[in-house]
Amino acid sequence: MELPGSGIEVLDVYAKYDSYYAIEAVTVYLNSPFYTLLLGPNGAGKTTLIKVLVGLLKPVRGRVRVYGFDPYKERTVLSRLVGYLPQPGSTRPTPFMRVRDLVAMGYLATKKPPRYVDKEVERAIFASLRVIGIESLADKYLTELSGGELQRALIASVIVRKPKLLVLDEPLASLDINAKCELIDLLLKLHKSLGMDIVMSTHELTTCTYFEPTVVLINRTVLSYGPARKVLTPENLKMAYPSVVEVGGLTILTEDHAVKG
Amino acid sequence: MLVLDTIALGGLIAVILGGLTFSSIGYVLTISQTLILAHELLHSLLAASLLGALIESITGFIPMQLTIFLYSMAMSVLVAELVKLKIPRDVVVAIVPSVSAIIAVGSLWGLVRISPLGVSKALSVLWGSVLLITPTDLVYLAAVAVTVMSIIYLFDLELKxxxxxxxxxxxxxxxxxxxxYLVYASTSLSLSATIKVFGTVIATALIVLPSVFSLRVARRVNLKIFLALGLLISVPGYLMSILLNIQTSFSIGIISLTVTLIGGALRWSLGR
Known part of the structure; x- marks a missing residue:
């Protein structure tokens, strides 16, 4: 499929909930291929920006394009290109749904009804589970999974339709350090071997982030973006995290709250 | 000895179809995690039924089932849209029963005033009239049961x-x-078909209690458990009402509550 745009274009975007502006004057350009972290404290507008990118929230001002498509108006086209992983706590695992059902719907949602699992879908489900390494969990119910396993099942459900872009909202939250590193390894593998673009919000830089992503430093507006080593300077971090302190030449983030305007 | 004459057989078919319909819709509401909607709907159900009986009495040709369907659908959509407009859910949940209570009282007053049979009609709305089921009612009930089960078959994965x-x-x-909207429509359709059999009071128990039982007892829930529960509650309830000569909805209610309590005890004894 010929895409009209080469990546993500966010130009002077404002978005709000009721009367509160969660992000203001946000401008970012990301050209494919990219592996990008949206970094900022809690309440900085990372989730809001993600919702704008996947078409869940209509900006009140500004221009957003994902591979040339308007995410709010051209959702049907973008649903085939974009895989979205919601915040772990926002999902409601039930005793009715198995991992294979979740992955099946990830594949079938972009198709027209009636949607049923035939041999082709079954093959796609297991190929996806194999990539993520959770084939053995196929028949487990979602309520029987750990936090890390649920995250992996979700990723399998999204990559099953081979999206161009994977957007993940705080995927590292509530995972232990080992699970975080495994997830980051997995995302890097998807980025490098399958060529998926990645946008992932996080409020932390874990010790296992041993490669250099593009970083978008955000606190209601974009403070800086570019390669990590250029963005993650003490000056920028002080701007993003108001209670940053320096001790013996080390920059330490002590609090995790956004600047309230 | 129990003799199943034509009327009793019609009643038995009605409770089987009604039990299947209620358990199917209970399954839909449970998997879509909208049992709260059922609660709101059932608050409005009495108003819908009494209004339906009043309109049927006045016009003579608009069936009660149509009014129940339209009223339930309207209330579901109203709740959904008000919540979408960011009106707090508890406010919305408070509005629906209040409006419905006013309509119920007004309809009851109208029914008693305009029709000499108003009181008995109102009472039959409350507790159902399984032995007065007509062949047309049975056909409608069967059509609704098939429709709801087809919806589950077609959209089970999507709803989950x-x-x-x-x-x-x-x-x-x-x-x-x-x-x-599909969930609202199938719920409203089920209610419109089954109220005449079971009455408004017991509808709550039949939709909500099997769901509660399943969620409490089973680690993995599927439609078969719900359908089995629907039959386990409705058929013995009906037979008990004939044997003891008591109101069918009352005996079904007793069985339903008993099954739910057994579910609670099982969960407790299994240590979950």
């Missing part, structure tokens, strides 16, 4: 997916609002 995360489902390409 939306219930898991509506935002994820929306971004993945599903028309989430359309599926919610």
């Amino acid at each position: 997916y939306i219930s898991f995360d509506p935002d994820l489902a929306y971004v993945s390409g599903l028309n989430v609002r359309a599926y919610y």
